[in-house]
Amino acid sequence: MKLADDEVKRATLAAMASSKKFQGPRGTRDFYPADMAVRRYIESVWRTTSINHGFDEVEGPTFEHLELYTHKSGPGIVSELFSFKRAGGETEYALRPEFTPTLARMVAARAAELPKPIKWFAIPGHYRAERPQRGRLREFFQWNVDVVGGDRTPDADKEVIATAVSALEKLGLGPAEVKVRIGDREVVTSLLSSVGCADEFHTEALSLLDKKDKIPQDQFQHAAQTLHLDYPLLIEHANAVQRMASQCLGTRTDPAPAMHFRQNEVHLPMEWIDSLARALTDSNVHDWCVFDFSIARGLAYYTGTVFEVIADGERAVAGGGRYDKLIESFGGPSMPACGFGMGDVVLGLLLHDKGLLPDEVYLAPLRPHVFVISNGAEQPEAELPRLIAQLRKAGCHVRHTYRATRNVGKLLGEADKLRSRTAIILGDELMEGRVVLKDLEGGEQREVALDDLERALREVLDAQENAGV
Template sequence: MAGSFQTVKGFRDFYPEQMALRNYLVDAWRRVSIRNGFVEYEAAMLEYLDLFRVKSGEGIVSELFSLVDRGGRELAIAPEITPSLARMINARIGGLPRPIKWFSIPHVCRAENPQKGRGREFYQWNVDVVGSDEVLADAECIFTLVDLLAELNLSPADAAVFLSSRSLLAAALASVGVANEKHEAVLPVLDKRDKVPPEAFEEMALKAGLEAAQIDRLRRFQDSTTLAEAIGYLEPTDAVATARAALEEVLKLLGAMGAGDYVKLDLHVVRGLAYYTGVVYEAFDSGRALRALAGGGRYDNLLELLGGPKIGATGFGMGDIVLGILLAEKGKLPDFAERCDCFIIDAGEGMFDDALAIVAELRRAGLAAGFSYKRQALGKQLRAAGQKGAAIAVIVGQELRDRGEVVVKDMATGEQAPVARAELARELQSRPRGLAR
């Protein structure tokens, strides 16, 4: 059974150093969500498998970690949170004031083969606005994503959001004469264009029913760097004009919010999932060396598909793995260290219980107070304090009995001074803590 003592392939153990990174990302996600007016929720750990079948079809089943419980029910660990979000909102649709601005940080699982930036499980920050058809909701989600990048010290030179529109893509297909019934086959081809060689794209496009002239126009349309240029390759239909106006409005709102530098038009962005209906976007490292950092868009039909009302919805998801890799590569991670504000040392016979009482009191006052399990000489305990990275050592010796004082030593400067026992907690609370550096 030796194999049973291994970590399951594609899954991660979080030793303290990895846990510190995860907490750093999760804390930033939570902080940015809250200041942008989103409230946190989380869906049940397991869902009925059918929830994912309804949204994504039978094909999803092979990509899930699923199980049958003792009652014979087919359950699965969620591969994404959006179906659960729709289920939860549909269940309380009458009682939730709109717009519903929610975020979540679920641990999701996908039965894929592990690759760089892609495990079989990851944490995914999800930010959604449900119950609003306004492009303002799309803009606020994208602003929140940009706010996170800035919060983690990623500049527009490090990472950016690439913006497109499913409604504009649909209007574009229609305007160059692609019949509606072909769109479902054509959109995934346009989505894959950046990931395959030009000849392979052409072959796929022909197979999906596009003509050579259509392929050429759509290629120029996708490659355009401005919206005006892109529109120039299309017939001027009402649908094109409406979709263009909506996309321009999102760009204008993001400009007003000072996020313009982080947002670039990129009509290569299509998003694989069938359920998007409006603005879509992906965030990438600017070198485009890694997988997507985040992806999202508007999905106005999902809640209805899952038994609820027809109601506007928009949002995005961002995983922890690629983000962690990018921050490490860019040298933007802080130095994670165990927190030890002070280290309490017993100096002299019979002082240990006094030292322990001080440890307890300081901890109750909110300070991370360490001490040595072994009764050792002062020098050894000071070394232990240094190894723990303690900013301060508190030496509990005969002075306590004689004058009610302990000695406080600054571990960086070596300076030491007596402090009244009764004042110790207050005195140490007023000093800078040995927080994670």
């Protein structure tokens, strides 16, 4: 848009005088305080779990060169992206639809100097120009956890799966309601060959398998026929592999019968699957895991293990897998890699539906330490702002009333409503240098010298913390 200076000036003055109500863009969210508290609670579980499992946080730009995304996915992806140029610029950018290309770019840029294995997590915003629907928005936040480099062993796959499980457990979910369904790209492609689907059709066949539950059955059957994919036979074979793999889960010492599986001379990486099952068992997350070799996953770059975290048998909470060729394709050295992404939208709905988001859970870190009250007399009124400033400087979350009332009972009610942990009342005792400190958990109150107030307050707060309040 290029306007003459005068035109700009007139339009600007007109704009400043007008009043208009706006809505946020479709498929995005306004986070009011309660919404934001929930988002920060989920993020904090994600972050703490990542750190406890030895991952370091990283982040990249919110927009990247468009070519970073078309490089691996081809030009077909452009319609799913928000892409743009700078006014007067030629470079094409796109809002980040997933984090993995940024991660691959960042790893490739410093592959030599980074200590291996590279264990990174990120919690950035992601953007998709799709039609918004329940569980799918145009802006969402996604937890990404990746292990890159080091030895190529199933331990890395186990680490990312255990990290996902650990966060879900912390959020209140259990293995009865959430399952990690683990498959393997190598197994699926071997089985595809075994049922008559030629190599050149594998990419399309994987994409078709991933879409199976999202398209009409006759459409699926027609497509399968075109690709010479005998689906019932594929599932029969997949189930056979699965039965054997599942025997390794939860056992630590039995030999793996699956290792000797050679159905129709098909090559299957049973040693890998057996080791993965044992590692999951050693890390005590086997109750959450099942093998399912009909899983394909949509993204083209997966090479080995693929997995989906499914709640109540149908809601996809997270997905991931191994992508051993990707770093190389972004100009880095050949490095094994695996990871997953878990979005905030489906997870948030799930936690909400299961009653796992009561106020006291997500508001706990936001409770005021102290609510300061003046009884309205001259000295307390003068002391009020100084005391508030002093306690905030000491690191306390301090609240006070904005109402005109100086009725101490009413103000204690306001403190309670804000779930304040304590209250300090500035009243007549102030003339002798003392104030009233009230424990709003225990209900006890006592007079404290103003000089000793910080220490006394800290004591009450520590006692509450030790009591687990």
